[in-house]
Amino acid sequence: MTGDRYITVIYLMEIVKEDPHAKEILHVPPGQKQTITTTTSEAPESNTKDMTDVSQKYEIVLEDKWQKEIEMANEMIHRFNRDNMRENLRYLSEKPHMAATPRDNELAEHVKGKFEEAGFDSVELVPYNLYLSKPDPNNPNKITLQMNGENLFISNHRELEIHEGDGDPDFVDAFNAFTPAGTVSTEPGVGVVYVNYGRREDFEKLEELGINITGHIALVRYGKIYRGNKIRNAEQFGANGIIIFSDPEDVAADGIASENVYDHTWWLPGTGMQRGSTYLGDGDPLTPGWPSTEHAYRISEEESDLHKIPCQPIGYSDAIQILERLDGPIAPEDWQGGYPGFTYKLGPFFNSQNGSVSLTLSTHNSGKIERSFNVIGIIKGSIEPDRYVLIGNHRDAWGYGAADPSSGTAQLLETVRVYGTFLKEGWRPRRTIIFCSWGAEEFGLIGSTEWVEENINKLQSRAVAYINTDTCTSGPELHIRASPLMHDLFTNVTKMIPGVKDSSKTVYDEWKEYNIRFKPSAPEHPIIKALGSGSDYAPFNVYGGIPAADIWFRRDEVKYNITMYPFYHTGYETFYMVSNFIDPEFKIHEGCGRVASLAIKYLADSSIIPYIMMRGRRGEEYIHKYNHDLNCSYEQ
Structure with a gap:
């Protein structure tokens, strides 16, 4: 022709x-x-x-080979077992498993055993000696209100047990990691300033209103930005301490009565306290840029970029004890929170009934070197064994971690089992697949960062992609963050998988329908956001320059205008919560596993790596959106 x-x-x-x-x-x-x-x-x-x-x-x-590929993909989809995922989650979340604790190490061995049962070619525990920050178990952090030497109020340091089994004695007391030990007290009748979400613009608004926070304690609510940035802002504007609370507007939107919160709904009770790291970097703070191996050189704590003022998280039932004593100007309308029938004021003065009251913030956190383990399992590729497709999820939690991260670990273990069934039938991927269970993510992506730092040369030359499933399930709506090269991969994969809400539809159909509700002017395909820095994809993508993606079924943001699911990082993030109010039939866990498994299947097995370069207007839109999203990554 x-x-x-x-x-x-x-x-x-x-x-x-x-x-x-x-x-x-x-x-x-x-x-x-x-x-x-x-x-x-x-x-x-x-x-x-x-x-x-x-x-x-x-x-x-x-x-x-299209027909054979489709048959295997369909078989892979149908081999997922929701009962297995339920049991995985029950076991993983039945006890607290903070990083480098005996239970965390026990779970590392459990994951290692599952990798071995699947018939992986190699499985190993990879240890790192990490600098971690924890509270004193014998001397809890606290906030005290006193008048004339008498205690009027002492804050809770742990959640009240509401549902049977919630009160494990090994559950860590409320604290924010990598904030120092210290005690700061106000003068009688003055010394606390309410600063909304603690964003830079909130502190600047106070200056416009003529309120000086220098030498005072900042009281801010969780949400909008990373907690570490709240502390850094408070330091830069002169505060000598900071208290962070969960506001009912964000965590108890249907009301704070007992019938409106856990254990009747997914909303947070007043004693729920969000723990979390405040470190502004990634990895071990004392080994920036190199791995925390046994004999690694470490900088001093003074040289590291850690916060200088004490900080403590509290629940809204404790926060109201402070808020109701504040006087001063009424807070702007968009600063008003969700405590019913109450008007938030800015301070720094206490009201006339509390003119002799002083507040003391006392914390007893300290850091030390502890050993944490990553679990690495490898299926060797048959044709391109020196090309790596990686999938990972972190294992450690601030408590029971039934959503973050154990919903992701429950999915990962079932994906491992499914892949093991194909291995036993003689299948082998074209490229090597590496399954990763990370340690110490909650303290600042430490396990994954140290491993990437140790293996950076191999990864940069050989890694095809990294798929992350941190909190696999905290709601029914699919949210994907991904490198542009992988957008079409997820568009195509989700068209093959039954919906998690309606099995007569596909995950793609449900994803697209949600995006139309969320953003009526949305483009033809569902929105895939730019990667941020909030989970274990960051060291691969940001440090290694490796294409990456994060898969998360989360809340309906049209229905719930909140920053994070209400029970995040609290003592109420339990198996009971997830199995009763988030995913009773475990269809969402199953859907997450199917999306992840097919994504790595096509990345590892396709003759042509399923990358599509962004073209034309989609590429231009992505660049603009990426610049915006870099500043809006979700909380760690």
């Missing part, structure tokens, strides 16, 4: 090398012959012969 030529291709990169004049790659539906059509009227005559040679060279390996 004079102007056109038809060449069947198995490896696109070879064709691109041979024919720089190729203009367009046509999408080929499953089951049809894969062809590329190019116009060659402007191409040199010799190119036709070159392309014919390429066609002949690959004639033997051009077999159409």
Whole structure:
């Protein structure tokens, strides 16, 4: 044919090398012959012969394997077992498992055993000696209100047991990691300033209103920005301490009565306290840029970028004890919280009834070197064993961690089991697949960062992609963050998987319908956000430059205008909570596992890595959106 030529291709990169004049790659539906059509009227005559040679060279390996691929994908989807995922989650979340505790180490061994049962080619525990910050178990952090030497109020240091089994004695007291030990007290009748969400613009608003926070304690609510940034802002504006509370507007939107909160609904009771790291970097604070191996050089605590003022998280039932004593100007309308029938004021003065009251913030956190383990399991590739597709989830939690991270670990273990069944039937991926269970993520992505730092040269030259499933399930709506190269991968994979709300639809259908509700002007495909820095994908993507993605089924943001699911990082993030109010049938866990498993299947097994370069307006939109999203990554 004079102007056109038809060449069947198995490896696109070879064709691109041979024919720089190729203009367009046509999408080929499953089951049809894969062809590329190019116009060659402007191409040199010799190119036709070159392309014919390429066609002949690959004639033997051009077999159409679409049908076999589809059959395996369908089989993989149907091998997921929701009962297994339920049992995985029950076991993983039955006890607190903060990093480097005996229970965390026990779970590392459990995960290692599951990898071995699946028949992986190699499984190992990879230890790191990490600098971790924890409270004194014998001297809890507290906030005290006193008048004339008499205690009027002492804050809770742990959640009250509401549902049977919530009160494990090993549960860590409320604290914010990597904040110092210290005691600060106000003068009688003055010394606390309410600063909304503790954003920079909130502190600047106080200055506009003529309120000086220097030497006072900042009282801020959780949400909008990372807790570490709240503390850094407070330091920069001169505060000598900070208290962070969960406001009913964000965690108890249906009301604070007992019938409106846990254990009757998913909303947070007044004693729920959000723990969390405040470190502004990633990895071990004392080994920035290199791995925390046994004999690693460590900088001093003074050299590290850790906070200088004490900080303590509290629940809203404790926060009201402070808020109701504040006087001063009424807070702006958009600073008013959700405590019913109450008007928030700014301070710094206490009201006339509390003119002799002083507040003392006392914390007893300290840091030390502790050993934490990553679990690494490898399925060796049959054709490209030196190309790595990685999937990971962190194992440690601030408490029971039934959503963060154990919903992700429950999914990971079932994905491991499913892959093991294929291995036992003789299947082997084209590229190597590496399964990762990270330690000490909650303290600042430490386990994953140290491993990436130790293996950076291999990863940068060999890694194809990293898939992250941190909090796999905290609601029914799919949210994906991903490198642009992987957008089409998730669009295509989700079209193959039954919906988690309606199995007559696909996950893609439900994802798209939600996006239309969330953003009516949304583009043709569902929104895939830019990667931030809030989970274990960050060291791969930001430090390693490796394409990455994060899969998370989360709350309906149209229905719930809140920053995070209400029980996040509290003592009420339990198996009872998740199995009763989030995913009773474990269809969402199953959906998360299916999306993750098919994504790594196609990344590891496709002859052509399923990357699509962003083109035209979609690429331009992504760049603008990426610049915005870099400042809006979700909390750790």
